[in-house]
Amino acid sequence: MIDDEVKAVIMAIMIVVGALSIAQILTSGRVSEPFSALGLLGPNMKIGDYPKTVLVNQTVRLYLYVDNHEGRTMYYIIYAKLGNKSTEISENRSADAPILYTYEVILPHGMNATIPVSLKFDRPAINARLIFEMWVYDSETRTPRYHGRWTQLWLNITAPVTT
Amino acid sequence: MLSIMLFLISGATCETEEEVISLLRDVYSKLVEAERAGADVGNASQQLNKALTLIKSLEGDPTNREEVLQQAISIIREVDSRIPALIEEGRRVTFYKNLYNGLLIAFIVSLIVLVYVLTPRIFWSLWIRARKHWIIKIVDTDGGGQSDRRRG
Numbered sequence: 001m002i003d004d005e006v007k008a009v010i011m012a013i014m015i016v017v018g019a020l021s022i023a024q025i026l027t028s029g030r031v032s033e034p035f036s037a038l039g040l041l042g043p044n045m046k047i048g049d050y051p052k053t054v055l056v057n058q059t060v061r062l063y064l065y066v067d068n069h070e071g072r073t074m075y076y077i078i079y080a081k082l083g084n085k086s087t088e089i090s091e092n093r094s095a096d097a098p099i100l101y102t103y104e105v106i107l108p109h110g111m112n113a114t115i116p117v118s119l120k121f122d123r124p125a126i127n128a129r130l131i132f133e134m135w136v137y138d139s140e141t142r143t144p145r146y147h148g149r150w151t152q153l154w155l156n157i158t159a160p161v162t163t
Numbered sequence: 164m165l166s167i168m169l170f171l172i173s174g175a176t177c178e179t180e181e182e183v184i185s186l187l188r189d190v191y192s193k194l195v196e197a198e199r200a201g202a203d204v205g206n207a208s209q210q211l212n213k214a215l216t217l218i219k220s221l222e223g224d225p226t227n228r229e230e231v232l233q234q235a236i237s238i239i240r241e242v243d244s245r246i247p248a249l250i251e252e253g254r255r256v257t258f259y260k261n262l263y264n265g266l267l268i269a270f271i272v273s274l275i276v277l278v279y280v281l282t283p284r285i286f287w288s289l290w291i292r293a294r295k296h297w298i299i300k301i302v303d304t305d306g307g308g309q310s311d312r313r314r315g
Contacts, residue, residue, distance in 0.1 A: 010282055014275040021271050025264050072198055073208045075191050104219060106191065106212040108205040118223075139192035 031071030031109070038078070038134045038149040039065035045114065053156045057120055062153070064115040064132060068107040075137035077144050078103040080119065083129040091148040095131050125157045183218055183235055187211060190243045197246050201260075202253030207242050214238040 041063035042049035054060050068074045083089070083097035100121075105113045119130070134149035178186075191211060198204045214235040221228055 007279065007283065011275075011279050014278050018271045018275045022268050025267055073191075073194060073204055075188070104215055106208050106215055108208045111205075137188060137191065139195040142188070142192065 031069065034070040036070055036074065036076070036134060036136075036147060036149055037065070037067035037112075038132065038151055039067075040132060040151045040153060041065055041114070050153055051155065053158060054121065055158055055160045056122065056124055057160075060117075060119045060121075062117045062119070064103060064117055065112065066105055066107065066115065066134070067112040068109055071109050073106065073108045075106050075139075076104065076147075077135040077137060078105075078115070079133045079135060080117070081131045081133065082121070082125070083131050084125070085127050085129065087129055087131070089131060089133070089150055089152075094133050094135075094146045095150070097129075097131065121155075121157045123157070124159045125155070128155045128157055129153070130155055178232060178236065180218055180221060180232070183232055183239070184215075186236065187214055187218070187239050190239050190246075193243065193246050197250045197253060200250045200253045201257035202246075202249040203256070204249060207245060207249060210238055210242050214242075 039047070040050075041047060043051075043061045043063075045063050050062075051060055064078055066076050066078070068076075079094075079099045080101040080103070081095050081097040082100055083095050087095050087097050089095040101117070101119060103115050103117065105115060107113055121128075130153040132151050134147045135144045136147045137143075138145045191208075194204050194207055194211065197207075217231050217235040217238070221231055
């Protein structure tokens with residue numbers, strides 16, 4: 001018959017292959033690293049051509065890109081805020097700035113949405129930060145919760161020249 | 164009296180955007196529960212997003228407000244009515260998925276045991292089959308002890 005050593009090697013190979021197969025079965029369909037993405041696109045729906053200077057009451061057209069890879073359906077709320085260079089924002093802390101507009105979208109896992117954004121500013125500002133924050137509606141607490149994703153656009157908002 | 168009745172009737176049929184959003188969020192919460200139970204809520208959540216888009220469209224264009232709100236409410240209620248069936252379907256799918264996984268794991272374990280037990284037998288039967296036409300001839304009977312590779 002075959003040596004015991006050979007049988008042990010066969011057994012070891014089979015156990016390794018079997019363990020890998022079982023692990024694959026148990027983890028299939030699960031999202032190992034859930035994440036959400038938030039992006040700001042220019043007026044041509046591309047990364048670029050962002051406006052740098054806008055006039056007061058001029059309509060600024062941009063697009064927000066939202067992507068859901070959380071492994072579950074998400075209710076995203078995007079707040080557009082107008083801050084300045086001293087406005088503090090991080091993954092844990094949302095900006096303490098006035099909310100200009102709110103955008104909401106419900107996305108199943110693996111889906112994305114491109115939301116058209118039309119903004120107007122009612123007063124001039126130099127080095128203004130147009131901040132977009134991603135919040136999610138928490139179905140447990142029934143309140144919106146900051147999701148730690150944000151993006152920004154630096155703007156100079158100037159008053160129209162009067163003649 | 165008439166004005167009170169008119170007010171009550173208008174209040175019963177004419178919801179505000181905030182009320183409809185609140186209704187939508189309640190249905191979304193139920194949808195999340197259904198998804199946790201294993202339901203496929205992809206289509207239902209897209210319908211809910213359609214209702215949300217309708218409500219948000221009123222911020223830019225409030226014409227036909229009543230009609231748009233009623234359309235959004237009817238979509239939300241339609242999604243709400245489908246949730247129990249989605250949960251039931253999700254539980255059924257989860258049960259069969261778990262059963263399938265269990266059977267697959269049992270099959271893999273059985274395969275390991277079978278390979279361990281049967282490999283020597285299969286190996287030797289193949290070895291013998293490959294050499295069944297061989298004729299064995301003993302060429303050296305005297306000094307065979309040194310070149311004899313048999314054990315024991």
